[in-house]
Amino acid sequence: MSFDLNHKYWVSTRKEISQLLKKQNRLKKIEPPEKPVSFKIFSELYVLYVELVNKLTFIYHNTFQVQKRAVVRTLVESATQQLMKLKEELKALEISEYVYIDKALIARKLTPRDLVIWRSPQFLYRRPLDVQNILAENTLYMNDEEREEKAAKDWVPMSEAVKLIQAHERARSARVYMANLKYDKKKFMKVYQRKKINYRFTFKPDQAMSIPVKRTMFSADFIKPDESCEDLRRRDDMGDATEDIENLNRLRNNAACKIQTWWRGYRTRKIVKIKKRFKEELYGMKKVRKLKRPNQKENEIQDMYKKEMLKKKLDEDFINLINDERTRLLQVRCPWMMEDISDHIRAWFKEFYDKTENFHPYPPPVKKGTVLVVIDETMNPIDFQQTLGKKPMTKEEKKKQRDKEKQEKKKKKAKLKMIKMKEAKRRKKLRDQGIIDVGYELAASQPIINIEETMQTFAKDWRDIDEYLNKNHDPIVDWVTEEELSKIHQEVRGLVDEYMRVEYELLREALAKDRNEKYKRQKVKYPKEKKKKKKRVPKDMTADRTLESLFQELKDGGIIEDVARKDFDEFIADFNFLSDDTRDEDSLTTLGPAKGDIKMVIQESMLGMGEFDIPKPKSILLIGPLRSGKKLLCQIIASELNAVFMNLSPEKTYKFADDLKYFLHVVLKVAKAFQPTIIYFEEAHRLFWKRVPPEAREIKPKLLGTSINSKILKPLKKQDKIVLIGTSNTPWSAAGGIKKAFQKVLLIPKCDYGTSFLLWLELMTENAPDDMKEHAYSALARVLQAYSSGEITENIRETLNVQRKMRLQTEALDPHEFLECFISKNDPPIFPPEQKIMDKFTKWFGKFNSLQKSRNKFIAQRLAKASKKK
Template structure:
């Protein structure tokens, strides 16, 4: 059962996390440092890999948790781990000098694999309100109805002709029924099965393929029926006694011995072949075919589809039970508790009158209200009197000074504070420069210290809070701890919440009594001709203001709905298929660490891009971001955008400059509509396709758009109108960055991600998935050589060409004569319209123009200089030793 599995997995994960936090704290307290740069990177990457492994296990427990009360505690632990992961990634990047993570050395130390530390899921904090979701659903509904209504006229005209339905086949009718079923339900999250416009040639080819599949199905059913018929005939003959007698015992034993010898010889040859293939794979001669695990990875989140329904049922039951307990408690003890609180506050008034001849204010509701009095968080009368004396002295001094003198004192204090900050900055800069010089000197190199953490306390506090509540309950191993809820915890929380409600009700009457007491106290002071003490503001600690939620009532939903319908009908709001990060294919760069330690530049692979893109997906709900995806044509940019939208449940706005009108008024209205709808429906993604067309240094003759007007009126306006706190991300794609104005495009899109080239392993993965997906393709097809020849093409072009390869004629040819890898290679050569991408150009532009490219080049140059200095120092030391010996 998921609850038992989740319970045990969470206990193991928490234990591993405690050990990891202990090790991490030990590194920081003992001030561990490594003499070599490589050792420091491996140590940091090993700790990072362990935290990612704990995060992956913890998020599985969080998603599959059926215990309602544990959800908030597990979430607190998860947030602490996530903050520490981001901190460690930043430290590894600064130390290694590269934006892309290469952690194979850390994985080896912890005996982990790349699959263990690949982050696939994120924590979604902000969800759309129900009003906005309903508005989006209605807008998509209306646009679909308008599109269907525009097609009904053509359908009715075609239905009048008798020859219109002559070519309709049974498989076309089934497809149309399935399409009608899918059109009935519309997902609010705008993740739909997109109906692609298909050409007549493709439809004809699919109909022929369906006919072939129907023939194959008929053959299988006929074979099954014949086998059943033959088995029944055999059974009847056996009952009648007319069946042929079995062979003698000694003949059967001899035949069994022969079969055993043959099978033993077969499995011996098989074992030898497997060992030979494993040896060749280790030597790098060839890569063995592996099972396709893409479908299982894609369906990991839906492994237990009933969990969401069970959790919602448990939450509803928990809330009803909680409210019932609370109402019963208020009925039974509400009046008694109110009287006790009133008596306590009246005694507090009496104490203040006896000791200070004054009545302190009841704190406001924002400051805690009566709860602060009950918890004894207000100063005692004697402490207040001392503070009051200091306050009177300050007031006396202020009266003796003029307004200009007070203003000058404030300015002087502010200037001194600013000078102290500048002095501290100068001191830190001098220390950093000194350390940098020492790092370049082999004689004075202090090594690399393990960096201190500011986020590890969040993890320890979350673990401590969890153990205070659940440590003893987890040991009981009862069902209520694994799923549903624990009644004793509800009783404690309910009592505290009920008392708070009673305090708010009693507070009004107590404030009225305090007002009367102060009036009478004022009369007593007037009779004695004395001055009554006054309240003064006590200095409180500064609290960070929380971000206020958006007020949906202030939004004009009708206006937004109208704009949304216009954007959908014009194709600016796109439906996208559900996509995971694993759909962006690519293996990790296994030799990344080794190449770095050899002072060589490393090209990231698909795994490193997925790891960086996961961070960008997680940042979508943390404010405004601008990202530029750089790579060749059909290299997976749209796949990454759709994966981000799927993970964050975001709405996708897609803009192509080639399809826009050059009118200034039209572009201004379009920018205003997109910004308004994107802010209202956040989290949102604004996707600019082929944005390099707007930033060309020299516009090519085939580009006919007015780039300056679109750039100034649309792109700049959208960027300017979106604030930092909006959960909106703008993504632009660029194919030829070296032909663009680098400074301008990087000003508008600050974060740059360069997509990798198609490697041999990626091409082999595409071919292996293609073979497993189509049964007609022989499973023993030799794809190693073919993958080597296709590694320079973009994998989008490879996928499209492979799908167009299987025509009806070719399927019949494969069934009769088989398939060779040469046939596929010749088809690629015939349809090779896609040019090969020159990845060296992209790497050079990334190194010369972007921030992380310059940082990587500078770090590599400094390491090479240090290596040369070490070699020179070693030569001098050897010469000194030779002189000493002579």
């Protein structure tokens, strides 16, 4: 992205932020609206914040000037936090994990896909350099080509190489033998039935080959005799001296002309067909049915890496600039600064002595010393003169004054608390009636306050700065000088105060001698050092081990697994476009979510795993029927986050049962050091089984069930980029402990028509792009809609194998072949999941998901009221 474009983008985004803030300020003054109006306001604001976050994120990752980047970062983080707040409000109004705001999208001419705010790798959390170096030595995030290159570089034993050569030579001989038999079985059977010569393969190290190895030359003629070529072959084979050369050339020329005629006709027909197809597409008569995936860039990671390196260099230069400027100021300005401070304090002494013939009490360090003099928070000479005639307060009077001040503070706190309680009760009462105080929610939002303050500060500080002229991303040196001067001034003033306090006491002592009064030294109150609470530090059982060795130990034990490079677009699914149009009298959606809606919820849950401080769940449970894409989603999340993938399924952890405490300690230590980290539990219901089947007792499935909440989730902090993800296809077989272990439960919806259509279209055109442009995708999607996405994917892979793709040009694909693959080629036949099972999933989900539980309760109350009216 060019500097000019980024600058224009930033200017336009600033205007949009100012317009958004004006709109919010107007909304802060409105009366609490009804539920439909509140939903409309929040949905419109949500769409605006989605666009704002997308733009600010893009600007942030293309802004290199250090001081400006800090401003944009604050805006991005605050806007994303407000976005998540708005989403929570919409979920509370919708009483569902899935929110449909089609009307707001239509007004902005957007689609549900535009609401996706995940931008990998822009949201990635950057690990420390030493941790990155450890991961770089592993093949954890290599693609297939990089893995092959690394494997090729690895040393291979000589015996393995010899076996490989022998295997290839035997395979080559077998292919030649089968090809010869297919050509002329009788002729070549006689050759291969001859007596075989015994041959023993020998190899001597460091010995050059006596005979150079060449490619295999096939002498067999695979062109069978044809009647049309009899004359040519006969004349070629005659070898007679009286051969007529002219007749031979004439026959050959005629043959060449015929071949050229057929080739030119074929080429012309193909070109005409391509042009006809192009015209039909241009006129809109036919369209190429190919799924287009958005936001795909081949070199996106490389571009991000280059930008990160440039930012790193600019950051280092900025730190060096600060250090150099601080050193220069300490050498050049510090002595004069100390002299100026001391002169100012002496002038303060003189002013009070000239007007009151006394000295103002020296401000103690606990009140920031003589900084009070600078900011005019000390008494003026007139007020100080009035205090001189008063008698000093006794201890009892001081105590009464302190008690009175404490009581006044308590009364103010109690009054504020009562006001807040009344306000909270009022809002709760309105919420129960379906009315939300939009003005209060916006006025009390801290992210909005942060955005307003940041924009005001930017407008004030940058009003005289021309950003367009700074194409080299140089820092503004004057700001660095001012900031360092301020820091040095505060540091130096404390030192000068100590010296001037000595001078102050000498003046007071001399004044006391002149007045023949008793001199009493002023007490100095220093700020108390905050005593650090001694936290109980748990014993580190691996203090003598390096992180690299612990990481390698878990990898060798099969706990840390390699993750293939995948993105959210590989989870092919469509959104629900009908729910918003089918609301009931309470404005609740009556249609369930589509499979594409689950991606939106998961992406929002993963935003807290990125660079910015955004709330996120500590653990997620994905439930759904077999082969519905649960594990694929977990792998996509790990790949998108560039996270370390730890598999703590029972079949992986049962071998660590003897020393479980040590094992969990190592897992948590590595997870925190190498975060972001995904801790994965396959079929998580096994950890909480009500009854363990006899065949599963060997792997001790309930080993970690009791430890998840206390040993893994409890030590995790909010800022830790670690999340537990579990999958389950029979969650009802688990006990109630599964609810405590997983904070968020998500049900993967069944495959709908849109998702099924996209699956058939995408996978079939990927397997055979030239032959699958015109096919009955809609019919396939409608008939086989109930099958899970994994079953459809496997069916396409088996049906469109290499042999079948070779026959596509001569034998068109019949849709019945896919049905036969489900029923005939599998034993037992594969049938779609029954509706009873899906109802079972929905029922269990309604008990364990808080929003769905509230929704079911609300619907039950509504039905009860309706039955009473009847």
